[in-house]
Amino acid sequence: MELPDLDTCMERLKLVSKQTTASAVMRWLGLPASTYSNWKRRKSLNYDRVIEGMLRQGVSLDWLFAPNVDLFYPNVSLVVTEQDEVQYAAPSVADTMKALQYVEPIMKKHNVPMTEANHQFMTEAYFKRRGDAMLLDTALQQVALALATAQKATDNK
Numbered sequence: 001m002e003l004p005d006l007d008t009c010m011e012r013l014k015l016v017s018k019q020t021t022a023s024a025v026m027r028w029l030g031l032p033a034s035t036y037s038n039w040k041r042r043k044s045l046n047y048d049r050v051i052e053g054m055l056r057q058g059v060s061l062d063w064l065f066a067p068n069v070d071l072f073y074p075n076v077s078l079v080v081t082e083q084d085e086v087q088y089a090a091p092s093v094a095d096t097m098k099a100l101q102y103v104e105p106i107m108k109k110h111n112v113p114m115t116e117a118n119h120q121f122m123t124e125a126y127f128k129r130r131g132d133a134m135l136l137d138t139a140l141q142q143v144a145l146a147l148a149t150a151q152k153a154t155d156n157k
Contacts, residue, residue: 003065006045010036012064013050017057029053091127099126103140110144118147 004012010022019025023033030053039045054061062069091099103122104114112118125143 003047006039006043009045009050009064012067016059016063028057030056095127096123099123102126103144106140106144107147110141110148112144112147113151121147 010025013025013029014020017025017028019028022036026033026035029050031049035049050064051061054064100119100123103119103126106112107114107118107122112122122140122143125140
């Protein structure tokens with residue numbers, strides 16, 4: 001996969017930043033307004049500066065560098081300890097509780113049984129959301145409908 005060229009990168013950044021000029025986009029990224037003209041003159045851009053700016057703004061790098069690509073997201077959190085050891089951890093209890101508070105009303109609305117398996121399925125869907133390609137609420141509504149329909153079919157057999 002190729003990285004976006006300067007023009008493509010700038011068009012995408014204008015969309016996400018809601019800025020209309022290159023100098024405004026640079027300021028949004030936390031860079032001097034003259035940065036774009038320097039990149040244009042050199043016919044290259046510093047992706048590391050773009051990445052730093054996007055992360056400061058809280059924007060997913062996927063959106064800029066891999067739009068419409070179905071990327072793999074491990075279901076773990078990366079934690080670096082003081083000894084510089086890398087450890088993988090499941091979502092925190094607080095994050096899991098937040099997910100359950102979000103999904104349980106949807107499950108109730110669609111009469112999805114409150115089983116451990118259904119809770120797990122719905123919270124996994126909650127944690128796998130990425131960006132706004134599909135609204136989280138819409139995705140979870142569809143999952144709940146599918147679960148309810150499948151379980152009704154199973155119960156009627």
